[in-house]
Amino acid sequence: MYPHFLQFTMPKVGQAAVAVLxxxxxxxxxxxxxxxxxxxxxxxxxxxxxALLSWYSRDPLGSGMVAVGYYVALSCADWALRFAANRLGxxxxxxYHLVSLWGITxxxxxxxxxxxxxxxxxxxxxxxxHITTEKPLPGGHLRVVQLSDLHPNPRAALHRxxxxxxxxxxxxxxxxxxxxxxxxxxxxxxxxxxxxxxxxFAEPEAPLGKYFVFGNHDLFHxxxxxxxxxxxxxxxxxxxxxxxxxxxxxxxxxxPVRVVGRKDYMATDGRRAAAGELCxxxxxxxxxxxxxxxxxxxxxxxxxxxxxxxxxxGGQIWPGGVxxxxxxxxxxxxxxxxxxxxxxxxxxxTWGYRLRTQGRTELVCVEVESVSPAAGSTxx
Numbered sequence: 001m002y003p004h005f006l007q008f009t010m011p012k013v014g015q016a017a018v019a020v021l022x023x024x025x026x027x028x029x030x031x032x033x034x035x036x037x038x039x040x041x042x043x044x045x046x047x048x049x050x051a052l053l054s055w056y057s058r059d060p061l062g063s064g065m066v067a068v069g070y071y072v073a074l075s076c077a078d079w080a081l082r083f084a085a086n087r088l089g090x091x092x093x094x095x096y097h098l099v100s101l102w103g104i105t106x107x108x109x110x111x112x113x114x115x116x117x118x119x120x121x122x123x124x125x126x127x128x129x130h131i132t133t134e135k136p137l138p139g140g141h142l143r144v145v146q147l148s149d150l151h152p153n154p155r156a157a158l159h160r161x162x163x164x165x166x167x168x169x170x171x172x173x174x175x176x177x178x179x180x181x182x183x184x185x186x187x188x189x190x191x192x193x194x195x196x197x198x199x200x201f202a203e204p205e206a207p208l209g210k211y212f213v214f215g216n217h218d219l220f221h222x223x224x225x226x227x228x229x230x231x232x233x234x235x236x237x238x239x240x241x242x243x244x245x246x247x248x249x250x251x252x253x254x255x256p257v258r259v260v261g262r263k264d265y266m267a268t269d270g271r272r273a274a275a276g277e278l279c280x281x282x283x284x285x286x287x288x289x290x291x292x293x294x295x296x297x298x299x300x301x302x303x304x305x306x307x308x309x310x311x312x313x314g315g316q317i318w319p320g321g322v323x324x325x326x327x328x329x330x331x332x333x334x335x336x337x338x339x340x341x342x343x344x345x346x347x348x349x350t351w352g353y354r355l356r357t358q359g360r361t362e363l364v365c366v367e368v369e370s371v372s373p374a375a376g377s378t379x380x
Contacts, residue, residue: 009195010202011060014338018072025051025075028082029103061352063114066317071111074106081191082354108186113357114372121157121356124348126169128365129334131341133305135285137370138176139207144287145175145206146309148348149183149215153194157351157361160196166348166363170204173365178206179250180242181310181345182215182264182291185233188352189223190360194228197234209254213261215291215311217351220267245289247273248325255284260304275302285368293330293344300338306366307342315360321358341366 024034025044053071057064078100085096099105152158156168170178180201180337183192204210214220219230228236245261252259256277260279263272275295279286279301288304292311299307314332315321321331330344343366346359 001311005073008295011155013066014173015060015065018068019050019054021076022053022068022072023047025072025079027051030082030097030100031103033161048280060241063353065287066117066353066355067110067114070107071110074109078103078106104266114355117355117357121350121354121361122125123361124165124169125360125362126173126365127158127346127360127362128367129341129343130367130369131306132371133285133371134371134373135250135283135305136255137226137285137368138255138256138298141176142208142257142366142368143174143176144179144306144324144366144368145170145173145177146181146308146310146343146345146366147184147348148181148291148345148364149313149351150197150349151183151186151217151347151351152197152349153188154190155188155353156350157354157356160193163196163200167200167203167361169363173363175204175206175365177208177257177259177287178204178210178242179259179287179289180210180212181289181308181346182213183217183310183351184212184215185226185228186217186351187226190229191227194232194236198240201240201242203239208257209250209259210240211250211261211289212237212242212244213289213291214244214246214264214267216264218264220264228362247278247280249286251284258284258303260286260288260299260302262288264291265294266292275299275304277348279303285370288340293328293342295355296335296337296342297339300340301350302343304340306368307337307340307367308364309342309344310347312344312359312364313351314344314355316356317358318352318358 026049053068057068058080087092113222150158166189247263249258249260275298279302286304288299290309293309312324312331314330315324324331332344332346335342347361348363350356
């Protein structure tokens, strides 16, 4: 479980602050100004509106909190613009009144953001990256397909009703290696979702194997008790022929490809094997799996050629990505770290709700080609 203060107290503090801001924004709304002569109505109507919106946003992990959060932010921005326009007057004030629509523009923009966020969360992309290496690969090439942060839940972007779409996209990619970089399930995954996805993971073919590393939500940092335990998850992965990797290196193919799977940093409070204990730089192409984009330089120094991470969701709800950059080495996309290509997925699902205002919901496909030293640098 998360600490009680973070899980229960902080959301309540945040909700109270949002309610206070919203109340004062309502009081200053042009729509309410004609009611100033009737103090009871002038003060009680916004109080009732705030109470209704507070009830709607009572779940700190619900879409209501996102909606009210954006509405408050836009209302505060509207208040600041109104304050400036009143001071400047003239044409600026007339333009403001035209654009603000008597104070309802924040509500209209909030609705537009939420509709766009719903569609954005549901759209499942395939993001393809191309890298080259001088190291030998089976058949001269390697196609690695990454699933990360599925968080299957009827309220989220990914649920068992979307398995046919996921199946079709995976089949079209013809993966040599399939990797799951954590948070495949979480504490909000119902048992029927768990069983459906566990069965689905057995379907895709991957000649060089299927591999999984734990994320912080699979077994560890929970907001409520999950419907499964470690034994259930390990049994499901074994039945699906997905190999669980915890601070271990394994080999597949000929010439061999090395796959290193890390224990989750948050789950172990950082007490996990050092990168250099898991492998050393040599002539073997190394795929490095770590749920969080951490210790990237250490992974590259240990011989990683391709580092695949998740966890961040690409921010999911703005400004989450801005805050994420303060604690994660990457938020999204590809970065060259020493001799390694580090890639952080935006997630194959969403957490908490079916909304996304930042990042993209995706499968990641990495095409690796083996080239001769004369053909160019080790990585492009």
